[in-house]
Amino acid sequence: MSPGRLETLAIHVKPMDNEHPMNSIARYLQDELPRINAFLDAQAAGLDPVVRPAAQHVLGAGGKRLRPLLALVTARALGCTADPYPMACSLELLHSATLLHDDILDAAVMRRGRAAAHVEFGRTETILAGDALLALANKLVADYGIPRMNAVLSEAILRTVTGEIMEIASVRDTAMSQERYYEIITGKTAYLFQGACECGAILSGRGEAAERAAHDYGLNLGIAFQLVDDALDYVSPSEVMGKPSGGDLREGKMTLPLILHLRSLAPQARQELEARIAKDELDAGAARGVADAVAASGCAEATREAARVYAARAAQALDAFPGGQERDLMADILELVLSRNK
Numbered sequence: 001m002s003p004g005r006l007e008t009l010a011i012h013v014k015p016m017d018n019e020h021p022m023n024s025i026a027r028y029l030q031d032e033l034p035r036i037n038a039f040l041d042a043q044a045a046g047l048d049p050v051v052r053p054a055a056q057h058v059l060g061a062g063g064k065r066l067r068p069l070l071a072l073v074t075a076r077a078l079g080c081t082a083d084p085y086p087m088a089c090s091l092e093l094l095h096s097a098t099l100l101h102d103d104i105l106d107a108a109v110m111r112r113g114r115a116a117a118h119v120e121f122g123r124t125e126t127i128l129a130g131d132a133l134l135a136l137a138n139k140l141v142a143d144y145g146i147p148r149m150n151a152v153l154s155e156a157i158l159r160t161v162t163g164e165i166m167e168i169a170s171v172r173d174t175a176m177s178q179e180r181y182y183e184i185i186t187g188k189t190a191y192l193f194q195g196a197c198e199c200g201a202i203l204s205g206r207g208e209a210a211e212r213a214a215h216d217y218g219l220n221l222g223i224a225f226q227l228v229d230d231a232l233d234y235v236s237p238s239e240v241m242g243k244p245s246g247g248d249l250r251e252g253k254m255t256l257p258l259i260l261h262l263r264s265l266a267p268q269a270r271q272e273l274e275a276r277i278a279k280d281e282l283d284a285g286a287a288r289g290v291a292d293a294v295a296a297s298g299c300a301e302a303t304r305e306a307a308r309v310y311a312a313r314a315a316q317a318l319d320a321f322p323g324g325q326e327r328d329l330m331a332d333i334l335e336l337v338l339s340r341n342k
Ligand code: FPP
Pocket: 097, 098, 099, 101, 102, 103, 105, 106, 108, 130, 131, 134, 157, 160, 161, 164, 188, 189, 247
């Protein structure tokens, strides 16, 4: 979608009451985190000892638990009476599996302020740990005996992998379009958010309209989340992010801030920078200079602006949800995703 069209759709998402969104989410998580973590710990403890340390490392690294939280609140917003924890936690197991594999694919040595699992426990063990978590997540959802939930989850996994494949195939492709960028982030990130919300809706048994609303909320929230992530990669210091900043540029990832920045340059400067990116000629100092220029040209902020458009679409999907604490929380999560700085 073109930026012009994005701007015409821009609506600002507002919290639904006067409380800061962080407070309501923190209060909810205070009750939920121990339950989510206990469930995840028990699952990790049951894994083969060859893969257990790598799995425990990624699961214990202080992730935001956003995906299980989304699955729980969506299910409860729709009056779910079944036990939502195995389903909700399966989304965190899946997310963790993708991170284990992603750090190997990206040759990333740090994640969440610590050594990446493959650095500490070895590649083989880490690849297998990702495989084990992927299988475990599928089994937990299959155990409900609701085929539609498995169909939604497996579609989400396939889309995630496809997004990752597309991203890797497009590394250093300086001609990459915005449309392809949106396809990549929708796949690699938004579909797991979508899967969390739609599985929550399916488990509640409220029917197709509720499932569609959950799908739209999750997918648009996920796109907004990745847009903010890609903006932060250019503006947030490494100490805050827990991983080196400017990583996307060094890895040759054509994310929206860089795509917009290249478009803003005069033809000669653009050609020069494109050639250096394509040939992987930017050393650490030069990459820092380009990253600073991307931030200074307002392209990181424009990316955040695009995130607001998708968050507004997610907020619209919430209109179909019954009012109550969980729906308010789902609106607050949108605020949190937009305002986060790590
Ligand atoms: C992080 O992106 C990576 C993803 C969101 C998806 C990774 C997907 C795979 C490795 C394929 C699927 C794997 C399984 C096991 C189903 P990023 O590299 O932009 O973010 P980062 O800076 O946090 O690494």
